[in-house]
Amino acid sequence: MTLSLDLRGVHYSYPDGSAALHGVDLRVAAGERVALLGPNGAGKTTLVLHLNGILHGGAGEVAVGGLAVDPADRARLMEIRRRVGIVFQDPDDQLFMPTVAEDVAFGPANLGMRGDELQQRVDEALAAVKMSEHRGQTPHHLSFGQRRRVAVATVLAMRPEILVLDEPSSNLDPAARRELSEILRDLPVTLLMVTHDLPYALELCTRAVILDAGRIVADGDTVDLLADTDLLRRHRLELPFGFDPRLAAAQLGI
């Protein structure tokens, strides 16, 4: 089985000397859906930025679909960035072009696509997040939930091997949150979802890992991790009041 993601002993310290990752080992198989859980400051975002070679320089190795991240090899880095689609937490950081369609075209155009092929990618990606009718609008005029969906489309247009979402449900109202989960559930990609939203993790990911203080401290079925109250408490994770993961899993048919 090919591994979408293969991290071995990844270490990282910020230039000011503060250590963020202390040897992260993580393997994600193609087609798997994994939730990356952890308290604030655990190193989740730092880890995400390692996946496509934006941060590097510590010990350890990162490979995406069998291709090792090597910051010195620019062509390979480009391929890595195509394979790893990161959707950042604030869609306003991601959407910077004047119109939705141009923004979605930005990634594939960087890959050298032009003309009809490019248009087709844009149409396909916008259709996947049900935003086709908003293609000519400026991102500023969309609702937050719509902007997040467009942010997902900007990455889907690059046909990534693995989709990485940083806090996908943050700041969404319940309806937008549900709409996004319906879209994400149907996408035929490997998924790594960084989140504090434990019910969302349960809904979308069968497997979960907990990152705390720069290390993976737990790895297993999402429902099992969430049912382990001691484990959650030790790593500053909490279920919403009244939420029973076993019951929810049974309702979801997991």
Add this chain to the structure above:
Amino acid sequence: MGAGHAHPLHLAHDSLVHRLPPQVKIVAVLLYTIIVVMTPRDEFVAFAGYALLIVVVTALARVPAGWLAKRATIELPFVLLAVALPFAGHGERVTWLGMSLSIDGLYGAWNIFAKGTLGVLASLLLAATTTARDLLLGLDRLRCPRVFTQIATFMLRYMDILAEDARRMRIARLSRGYDPRFLWQVKAFAVSVGALFLRAFERGERVYLAMLSRGYSGRLPAPEGGGATTAQWVASAALPAAAACIGVAAILR
């Protein structure tokens, strides 16, 4: 590419002028303004002709005169400067309503007023019929250095977000009883401006990281298509050509 960017200077509807590609309109307005500025200040007939051209374009673009006039008030500070000239000017003087006015100063004031107004009206018509986004596309197609158009594109995208940030920060200040009435209370405002700068700076960094993640390598993809046809160039050349004819005819007269 209808960006639909709401802007107070843009009048969103359809007309002959709206449909022209932005680059031909930019060139037309630029040439028109140069011709107006080059016309000697005492060719009054020529200026009347130029004004007539503006009226024609306004009608073609279906821009309401009142709408245009209201926005033309941006010119007022410059006109105020012109008003001072007849009093401060030197040379021969005439007496009018008991005021001694310099003839040279009167010409100077007229010069500023006429050329300024025509230039402002032409630019306003360009803005009214072209979205900010299309203006940038037009500049891009005219081979304006991409650094400038890219910076302006980012500004266009993030100005609203920054203004929104500033507005929220102001509301948060007011909600905590901030009521700036004295100069020393300006400190909180100054600190917010600093905070806003830091936010913008940090956002810039995050945007850059997000761009890198999508394969950005120092060059934005060039917008495709949008070339102007010869007919469109000819149509928009009518404005500067007519202006040039009026100017030359007035001088040779």
